[in-house]
Amino acid sequence: MVTLEDVARHAGVSLATASRVLNGSTRQVGASLRAKVEQAAQQLGYRTNVAAQTLARGASNVIGLVVHDLTDPYFAALADGAMRVAEDRGMMVMVATTHRDPEREIAYVATLNAQRVRAVLLSGSRIADPAVTRRLREELDRYRQTGGRVACVGQSLLGTDTVAPGNAEGAADLARALAGLGHRRFAVLAGPPWLLTAQDRVSGFAGALAELGLPAPQLVHGTFDRDGGYSAAAEVTDATCVFAVNDVMAVGALASFRERGIRVPEDVSVAGFDDIATLRDLVPALTTVRLPLPDMGARALEMALDETGESAEPRTERMAGRVVLRESTRPL
Amino acid sequence: MVTLEDVARHAGVSLATASRVLNGSTRQVGASLRAKVEQAAQQLGYRTNVAAQTLARGASNVIGLVVHDLTDPYFAALADGAMRVAEDRGMMVMVATTHRDPEREIAYVATLNAQRVRAVLLSGSRIADPAVTRRLREELDRYRQTGGRVACVGQSLLGTDTVAPGNAEGAADLARALAGLGHRRFAVLAGPPWLLTAQDRVSGFAGALAELGLPAPQLVHGTFDRDGGYSAAAEVTDATCVFAVNDVMAVGALASFRERGIRVPEDVSVAGFDDIATLRDLVPALTTVRLPLPDMGARALEMALDETGESAEPRTERMAGRVVLRESTRPL
């Protein structure tokens, strides 16, 4: 293993000088020595030992990203946005997947703390469990007390900077647009009752219907994934329009209707939420609420890294969704 | 920042004892001291400084994963499989995305080397550029000379353990199945000429047709993504069956045909490759070659981490694909 010391010796300079030329120091080094060091490093195939550097500097160049599931395009898009920012700043990204297990989320925050990552990004919905939220928050506080920076994408109840998608507002806009198409009887494939993101979308949707004086939608709970949409769709009894609280669930719903010979949108309209890029070529094209997923991931990391937020109040930045009407919904 | 020394002092024991109970040592520690240390660590909110640990141990608990694009479900599935193995072994994963830039791939290997990751996983197709391949290989060799472990998913031309998908064989099987349906005139949406994965699939497909005495397919090159499939499909002139060399391209092709009023499979059959899970609900359901993506990612990491492969010859493990006939292709 080639060390800085090897390089220094090979170049006939001191350790300090080698360090200064090879790793971004503000200090200047004479051109001739600089050249010697660079050449020696090159010849020997020197690679900085980041662990040693981190230890000496007391700060790493790694950021931690906690997501539920990388194969869910929602998180992949968020991660992609965050990673672009990380790359721009020369940082590496450590990714942890919780598979929706809150315990694992807490454990990973502890692990990332141990890794002394520069910042932690928590993405994905919070859940309605005060005990879990409290423990997660404790772990985050511990991390922040020693200089760790945190940002979330989702609900802002962790006392951190957060990027908050306009779930309720977007769902309300969607409800109004759908009502504008003439629909009156709705069903909502509502996801798990304890998932705050799902809750927000359901309540935004239902709230808007209520304001319009329309009957309350039928609520069918289930998992937040494709299969959850598939199963829940089977229980819809009497609706002209079905709102699945995310696109992936809507895909499941479409499959369910198709298998049962129920045509979309002729027999029933279907809408989703998120506007997942991979699903844009679906037939029928999905009416949905577009969220700027990559931007959200990018912005969250920027907030976490942003120096000005040092000791200030946690900031919440709302990212509005925009209704996109497509072929899966039709006027009544 | 709470250090091991703080914990030791607080518990009234030596640094070594604290280290032994808190971090997986084989050495035993008496129950009473153990309890004291654990309590002290708990009270103080101690978190191991992994950088220091890595430096002292000379080995990290992180693995590096290099992919082209996380939002491509192919890589997301591979990453997911690899991350499951990593989690089982208590390792963290550092992810780097190259966005198909070979230079970045090389640079990331260097960076991951600097991080002293335990192993590097290279996923995604190699390209037909000897100069780039050589430089990547040099960088990998440098990493391996100091104990780094490497595995690839794709072509085995880097002298590393590799998981090789049965691209040619799968494509050949597909060609035979399609010919069995009565098709004679084929087109292949072939992706970029320099992408080896694309090449393998094209040649496997064309080879099988030749063996059957059928005319050579029309080859249309383009990018390896959705838009590549979309554009290439427009140039297909005279075929009853179109083979897109991956599912994501097939989605683009379906969109192209749909927009032009060409019905699939009534007017033309379409097949893909990979069997991406997120796309299983497509209409019409896509005929494709199923690759066990998560298993491939998992297996690759296992090979890299596997001790027995220490100094032996690089192993190549083939993962066969299985033809899945669905509705996007029909008998002629």
Next chain:
DNA sequence: CTGTTAGCGCATTCAG
């Protein structure tokens, strides 16, 4: 079973 001690590789004062 427990404590003492010498590095791991690098950044960074502080002198020169």
Next chain:
DNA sequence: CTGAATGCGCTAACAG
């Protein structure tokens, strides 16, 4: 501008 020396937090002999 350059070099010598100190310490970052932890592990792993080694000694007791």
